Amino acid sequence: MRLTVLLLCLGVLPRTLHAADILGPDVPPSAEPPAPSGVPMATPEDSARQGGRNIFENLGRSDRFTLVSETPGLSFHKPIYLLPLTWSDDFQGDETELIFQISLKQRLFNRNFFFGYTQKSFWQVYNTDDSRPFRETNYNPEFFYRWKPEWHSAPGLGFDVGIDHESNGSELPESRSWNRLIGAAFYETGRQLLHLRLWYRLPEDDDREIDDPKRDDNPDIYRYYGYGELRWQRRLFGESGHSAAVMLRGNPSTGYGAVSVNYSAPFSDWAFWNLSIWHGYGESLIDYDRSTTRIGLGFMLAR
Numbered sequence: 001m002r003l004t005v006l007l008l009c010l011g012v013l014p015r016t017l018h019a020a021d022i023l024g025p026d027v028p029p030s031a032e033p034p035a036p037s038g039v040p041m042a043t044p045e046d047s048a049r050q051g052g053r054n055i056f057e058n059l060g061r062s063d064r065f066t067l068v069s070e071t072p073g074l075s076f077h078k079p080i081y082l083l084p085l086t087w088s089d090d091f092q093g094d095e096t097e098l099i100f101q102i103s104l105k106q107r108l109f110n111r112n113f114f115f116g117y118t119q120k121s122f123w124q125v126y127n128t129d130d131s132r133p134f135r136e137t138n139y140n141p142e143f144f145y146r147w148k149p150e151w152h153s154a155p156g157l158g159f160d161v162g163i164d165h166e167s168n169g170s171e172l173p174e175s176r177s178w179n180r181l182i183g184a185a186f187y188e189t190g191r192q193l194l195h196l197r198l199w200y201r202l203p204e205d206d207d208r209e210i211d212d213p214k215r216d217d218n219p220d221i222y223r224y225y226g227y228g229e230l231r232w233q234r235r236l237f238g239e240s241g242h243s244a245a246v247m248l249r250g251n252p253s254t255g256y257g258a259v260s261v262n263y264s265a266p267f268s269d270w271a272f273w274n275l276s277i278w279h280g281y282g283e284s285l286i287d288y289d290r291s292t293t294r295i296g297l298g299f300m301l302a303r
Contacts, residue, residue, distance in 0.1 A: 064076075064302075064303075065188055065193040065233060065303075066078060066079060066080070066103070066302045066303060067186070067193065067195055067231070068158060068186055068188055068193065068195070070107065070146075071107070072107060072110070073106065073107060074104060074105070074106050074107075075104070075105055075106075075107075076103065076104060076105075076302040077103040077104055077105040077116045077117075077118060078101070078103035078116075078118050079101065079103065079245075079262075079300060079302055079303045080101060080102055080103055080300065080301045080302040080303075081100065081101055081274055081276075081298060081299065081300040081301070081303075082098075082099075082100045082298050082299050083098065083099040083100065083274070083276060083296035083297065083298035084098050084125075084297075084298050085098075085296060085297045085298065086098070086099055086276075086294055086295065086296035086297075086298075087294065087295055087296075088292050088293060088294035088295075090290065090291065090292035090293060090294075091135070091287060091290065091292060093124050093127060093130075093133075093135055094124050094126055094127040096126050097122055097123060097124050097125065097126065097127075097135065098122075098123045098125045098126075099120070099121065099122055099123070099296060099298075100120070100121055100123070101118065101119065101120040101121075102118070102119050103116070103117070103118040103119075103302075104116070104117055105117075112145055112146045112147065112148075113143070113144075113145050114143070114144055114145075114146060114162075115141070115142070115143050116140075116141070116142045116143075116144065116164075117139075117140070117141050117142075118140040118142075119137065119138070119139055119140070120137070120138045120140075120284070121134055121136070121137040121138075122134065122135045122136040122137070122284060123135070135286075136168055136284045136285070136286045136287075137168060137169065138166060138167070138168050138284055138285050139166070139167055139168070139169055140164060140165070140166045141164065141165055142162055142163065142164030142165070142182065143162050143163055143164075144160045144161060144162025144163075144164075144182060145160070145161055145162060146158060146159070146160050147159045147160075147161075154187065156186075156187050156188035156189055156190070157185075157186075157187050158185070158186050158187075158188075159183075159184065159185050159186075160182065160183070160184040160185075160186075161182065161183050161184075162181075162182050163179070163180065163181055163182065164179070164180050164182055165177070165178075165179050165180075166178060166179075166180075166285065167285070168284070168285045168286055170286075172217075174286060175217045176217050176218050176285035176286055176288060177217055177218075177285070178201055178202075178204075178217075178218065178221055179201070179202040179204075180199040180200060180201050180202065181199065181200045181202065182197065182198070182199050183197075183198050183199075184196065184197040184198070191234060191235045192232075192233070192234045192235070193231070193232070193233040193234075194230075194231075194232055195230070195231040195232075195233075196228065196229075196230050196231075197228055197229050197230075197231070198227060198228035199227060199228060200227075201221070201222065204216040204219075218285070218288055218289075220289070221282075221288050221289075222251060223251055223254045223256055223289075224251065224254070224256045224257075224281035224282055224288050224289050225249060225251070225281070225282050225288065226249055226250045226251035226252075226256075226257060227251070228249070229247055229248065229249035230247070230248045230249075231245065231246070231247050231248075232245070232246045233245040233246075233303075240265075240266075241265065241266035241272070242263075242264070242265045242266075243263070243264045243265075243272075243303060244261075244262070244263050244264075245260075245261070245262040245263075245264075245303070246259070246260070246261055246262075247259065247260045249280070249282070250280075256280075256281050256291075257280050257281065258278070258279065258280025258281050258282055258283070259278075259279055259280055260276070260277065260278045260279075261276075261277045262274060262275065262276050262277075262303075263275045264300050264303055270301070271299050271300065271301055272299065272300040272301075272303065273297075273298075273299065273300075274296075274297070274298050274299055274300040274303075275295075275296075275297055276294075276295070276296040276297075276298070277294070277295050277296075278292065278293065278294045278295075278296075279291075279292075279293045279294075280292075
């Protein structure tokens, strides 16, 4: 006991040790410092909704939904993953390519305004004959406002409204882009997330010459993407860290659409194995009017 006090005075031991750390497990709980009066104890559900104070505190957490997570500053937005092994024979180039996505959002003005950025790339890294080109990269900046009414009957309910731009940064004739007004509603229970996202495409001039960069690159994109998408995500098997996610998107009037399924399981404290399956139109902007089927295996950092 005297040695412990001496070490504390000299700063050798951390000063945040509790009484139980010093005196042993026989110290009753009442010996612990009481919580400040008037401050409610945080529940696991509260922690799941609020996230950490910075982006790194949420890295690899199995109880976070990045799409609705928040921190005072920078945070994850959409899933972040690397798929070094994917296979599809529905496009030009090697059937096997590497796909990765990064996605972050920044809270603005210390309010519920956010700027988000997502980038998804399709890299023909195994295509040595053509110097391993990037087949496609999509850039997706967005600005939105988030409102959480905090109703007692639905504490996980929230809404987003904003505007986004998506393009592939290519020149004609491979150029693809569109601008949208976005509205979303989501409900999170801590173990499950349901997210509905609707959009309205801002019109572009389709009467310009075909080689005019200001011309609409993809006037019929609605036929394949439709007017919205529904995402469902759920934690599986208790606290095992396993998770499943499904995305549905389409246009009922044309019958075109897409479905994606992801299954992830932890292999460390901060990363997950990821099995990904895609079928349908619009896996990337260059493929907006081409149906592809793909299976991929890789890793996720945020989901």
